[in-house]
Amino acid sequence: RAMEALRTVAADEPLVLLEPAPEVRVTGLVDNGVSLQFRVWVARTDFLNARDRVLIDAQRALLAAGVPPRVPAWEIHVDADEPDPAS
Numbered sequence: 001r002a003m004e005a006l007r008t009v010a011a012d013e014p015l016v017l018l019e020p021a022p023e024v025r026v027t028g029l030v031d032n033g034v035s036l037q038f039r040v041w042v043a044r045t046d047f048l049n050a051r052d053r054v055l056i057d058a059q060r061a062l063l064a065a066g067v068p069p070r071v072p073a074w075e076i077h078v079d080a081d082e083p084d085p086a087s
Helices: 002-012 044-064
Strands: 023-030 033-039
Touching: 002 023, 002 033, 002 044
Parallel strands: none
Antiparallel strands: 023 033
């Protein structure tokens, strides 16, 4: 779903160039998911505007596709036998 949502963002954004073609690639496995790389090419004169539009549209498309943002998880282990460091 995520890859298709990002491909749609690239196809729908008029500032994204068709050549070289946009890319969505799996770059690795992470806790509870995969890491993706989303690459598009734009004219230098459109870079800042296109970057903002593509990132905002990508976030919206991922959320609409049911792909939540990755939230870092923290695990805290407390040993009850250890003294309290704040004391």
